[in-house]
Amino acid sequence: MGDNSISRDIIRGHIDAIILRVLCEGDNYGYEIIKAIAKNSDGKYELKEPSLYTSLKRLETQKLISSYWGDESQGGRRKYYKVTSLGEEAYEKSLADWKIAKDLIDKLIERQD
Amino acid sequence: MNSLEFYVDHLFRKYKASIQIQDLRFEVLGNLEAKVADLTANGVGYDEAVRMAKENLPSIDHLIDGNRTIYINQFRLEYVQITLLYMVIGWIVAMPLQFIRTGFIHWLFLISSAIIGVVYLVLLANRKNINMQKIKAFNLNAVFDLRKQVWLVWFIFIGMSIFITTALQFGSNIWFFRPVDISGPYQFAMIAIKYLIPFASIIVPVIFHIAPKLIMKYEVGENDGYKE
Numbered sequence: 001m002g003d004n005s006i007s008r009d010i011i012r013g014h015i016d017a018i019i020l021r022v023l024c025e026g027d028n029y030g031y032e033i034i035k036a037i038a039k040n041s042d043g044k045y046e047l048k049e050p051s052l053y054t055s056l057k058r059l060e061t062q063k064l065i066s067s068y069w070g071d072e073s074q075g076g077r078r079k080y081y082k083v084t085s086l087g088e089e090a091y092e093k094s095l096a097d098w099k100i101a102k103d104l105i106d107k108l109i110e111r112q113d
Numbered sequence: 114m115n116s117l118e119f120y121v122d123h124l125f126r127k128y129k130a131s132i133q134i135q136d137l138r139f140e141v142l143g144n145l146e147a148k149v150a151d152l153t154a155n156g157v158g159y160d161e162a163v164r165m166a167k168e169n170l171p172s173i174d175h176l177i178d179g180n181r182t183i184y185i186n187q188f189r190l191e192y193v194q195i196t197l198l199y200m201v202i203g204w205i206v207a208m209p210l211q212f213i214r215t216g217f218i219h220w221l222f223l224i225s226s227a228i229i230g231v232v233y234l235v236l237l238a239n240r241k242n243i244n245m246q247k248i249k250a251f252n253l254n255a256v257f258d259l260r261k262q263v264w265l266v267w268f269i270f271i272g273m274s275i276f277i278t279t280a281l282q283f284g285s286n287i288w289f290f291r292p293v294d295i296s297g298p299y300q301f302a303m304i305a306i307k308y309l310i311p312f313a314s315i316i317v318p319v320i321f322h323i324a325p326k327l328i329m330k331y332e333v334g335e336n337d338g339y340k341e
Contacts, residue, residue: 029144030144031143031145031151032147048169050175054175077142078144
């Protein structure tokens with residue numbers, strides 16, 4: 001499935017919701033978000049960094065997430081993201097929309113013998 | 114400075130150190146360091162981990178505010194084409210001027226058209242050999258600023274040339290309170306042309322004016338430019 005371009009195209013349209021889901025489970029920073037997504041997909045999907053930054057920037061502009069700097073004593077500074085109440089609403093809505101779309105696509109594609 | 118910092122500096126070398134950009138720089142660096150730390154903890158060699166981290170983030174151009182990634186060669190072809198069109202229009206409009214000994218503008222347009230025409234034909238002929246999908250980032254805000262500045266310079270130029278023409282033409286009339294003597298329609302036309310000639314230079318700001326719109330036209334879609 002990892003090489004399946006159709007499923008990648010479908011996932012691509014839902015990156016914002018995928019990231020919101022990770023952040024709904026707790027504040028997180030860029031690299032850990034990528035890791036969490038890989039883990040949620042059982043290692044079958046890896047979000048690329050350019051897409052991550054684009055999506056985070058968009059979510060922040062839409063005020064669905066907010067950010068703050070972590071206070072690591074060593075190593076690089078980490079920018080953490082936190083979902084806002086607006087973001088939680090958006091996440092619930094994306095989830096509901098996705099379920100409707102999934103049912104519909106199932107009905108449309110699967111043959112009913 | 115370690116090689117990751119060096120790499121991140123390289124990614125950001127084109128951009129001024131504004132607060133947002135500094136933030137982004139730290140964020141990118143922090144994430145790359147976290148990735149390298151994670152990979153090395155899982156047994157990957159340090160150099161290999163750094164290489165893998167860099168590979169995943171070849172550019173940050175699309176993350177800068179106002180930056181638009183465009184298909185540069187497609188953009189260039191149409192920009193040259195439009196410029197050529199404007200030059201030819203300029204040449205046609207300026208044609209009558211050659212009969213009244215101000216033909217140099219007419220020639221200027223003609224020569225410019227010829228040069229740009231050759232450039233256009235070369236680009237067109239090489240179309241199959243060049244990569245029309247090649248992308249490049251432009252800062253749209255900077256292009257808009259440049260456009261504004263070019264218009265400003267042009268207005269100053271026009272203001273100055275009207276002032277100078279008036280001073281040369283009517284300076285002594287004003288100075289000595291002499292009435293202006295325009296003896297006929299031909300003389301009137303000659304004076305009008307003196308005022309109008311500098312306006313031919315409007316072609317320069319007009320050509321700058323269309324750039325932002327074209328940049329937006331050839332913008333790469335959000336995910337087109339990257340292979341997932």
